Amino acid sequence: MTQREQEIYQLIRENPMVSQQEIADRLGIQRSSVAVHISNLIKKGWIAGKGYILNTGDYVVVIGGATMDLMGFSDRDFLEGESNPGRTLLSPGGVGRNIAENLARLGLEVHLMTAVGQDLYGQQLLERCREAGIDTRATLKIPGASTSLYLAMIEPDGEMKLALSSMAVMDQLDVEALRREDALLSGAAAIIADTNLPEKTLTYLMSQYRHIPIYVDPVSAPKSERLKGALEGIDTLKPNQKELEALTGMKTDTLDAAKKAAKVLCENGIRRVVVSIGAQGALYATRETVQFFRSLPVKSANATGAGDAFMAGLIYSAISKLDDRSAMDCAMSMAELTLESADAIAQNLNENLLLNRLNAHKIEDRL
Numbered sequence: 001m002t003q004r005e006q007e008i009y010q011l012i013r014e015n016p017m018v019s020q021q022e023i024a025d026r027l028g029i030q031r032s033s034v035a036v037h038i039s040n041l042i043k044k045g046w047i048a049g050k051g052y053i054l055n056t057g058d059y060v061v062v063i064g065g066a067t068m069d070l071m072g073f074s075d076r077d078f079l080e081g082e083s084n085p086g087r088t089l090l091s092p093g094g095v096g097r098n099i100a101e102n103l104a105r106l107g108l109e110v111h112l113m114t115a116v117g118q119d120l121y122g123q124q125l126l127e128r129c130r131e132a133g134i135d136t137r138a139t140l141k142i143p144g145a146s147t148s149l150y151l152a153m154i155e156p157d158g159e160m161k162l163a164l165s166s167m168a169v170m171d172q173l174d175v176e177a178l179r180r181e182d183a184l185l186s187g188a189a190a191i192i193a194d195t196n197l198p199e200k201t202l203t204y205l206m207s208q209y210r211h212i213p214i215y216v217d218p219v220s221a222p223k224s225e226r227l228k229g230a231l232e233g234i235d236t237l238k239p240n241q242k243e244l245e246a247l248t249g250m251k252t253d254t255l256d257a258a259k260k261a262a263k264v265l266c267e268n269g270i271r272r273v274v275v276s277i278g279a280q281g282a283l284y285a286t287r288e289t290v291q292f293f294r295s296l297p298v299k300s301a302n303a304t305g306a307g308d309a310f311m312a313g314l315i316y317s318a319i320s321k322l323d324d325r326s327a328m329d330c331a332m333s334m335a336e337l338t339l340e341s342a343d344a345i346a347q348n349l350n351e352n353l354l355l356n357r358l359n360a361h362k363i364e365d366r367l
Helices: 003-014 020-027 031-043 095-105 120-132 168-172 175-180 181-188 199-208 221-227 243-246 253-267 308-321 324-339 349-360
Strands: 061-064 067-074 085-095 111-113 116-117 141-142 151-156 160-166 190-194 214-217 272-276 282-287 290-296
Touching: 003 020, 003 031, 020 031, 020 168, 061 095, 061 282, 085 116, 085 120, 095 111, 095 120, 095 190, 095 214, 095 221, 095 308, 116 168, 175 181, 175 199, 190 199, 190 308, 199 214, 199 221, 199 349, 221 243, 243 253, 243 272, 253 272, 253 282, 253 290, 253 308, 272 324, 282 324, 308 324, 308 349, 324 349
Parallel strands: 061 111, 061 190, 067 151, 116 141, 190 214
Antiparallel strands: 067 085, 151 160, 272 282, 282 290
16 A cells, blocks of 8 residues: 555545545545545455445454563562562563453454564463464564563562563564565554564554554553654554653653643644553543543552553454443453453453443443
8 A cells, every 4th residue: 555545545534435526635636646546445455335435354463572471479578689488470471462362352353463482482472372362373483582581570569579571582573574464464453563563663564554543552661762753653552651751751740741741642643642640540632632530449469461451451442433431441441350360361351251340330430
């Protein structure tokens, strides 16, 4: 799809009954040129029939990190420089992979594009994905590389003390890797990316597939810097306060400050920005409005993975065509279910469990 075809396709997405003359006026080109581009879009299978029916797949593609997570849970407050008694847990993780598994457990068709080594951890990750119903055919298996490893130390209250990640294999997800999967990406109903991807890959993704809703998780403040040249192509961005500060250069330590920073990102071309405010709740920002949604009290067993579940809730809501208020209710319910679990993904998660939580927690309770 050429740049001009992308622009026309986006206008048709916004209004399937738009006339060729209206498109020409919006883009400053001749109506005859619009007719040629629309003819090409029909030939390529992007649109079909009267009213410009859009041809998109019923699946989502997640492009991002997959790791083996080694979690250490301390029995008491950590003592610096000492061996602390506790327990350890080894399980599949990674922001992108966690989002993919949450979505698959909710019944969506999910394709995961990541990179792993041809080692034991890589085999275990792919096996877990297949068990969860995730299609991994687009995943790169790199000979001689080590599969990503994430090490986290967890306080008794479930909050993370510190973490370390080793993810050099993710550099293999370059622009050429995306080009090889163009057919898969071009047909997706939504694309989800995290900033474990190289900066050039993120920039290419936002420019080439801006006609498809792209959801982005910044992962961390340092890695969020990779997005600064690619903000305009993002449909939904989900930063926390530290990531929001890194992206805008603005203070975000208060609710009012975070609201102002989120609005700046929306004015720079992002359709909506959803900011995690820790245990307090989350901000929902567009160019027109900023709202704060209060979280409900939850006994946290492990905070790891709650943000990934939150993002999965936003995507599930969009695919299910829920309104914005219901989308926030869904996202926060997903986070609650994960916080209550000792694992990064609630092992009993399914669509019925989520719907029951949604029924129990009406959006009015959060305002």
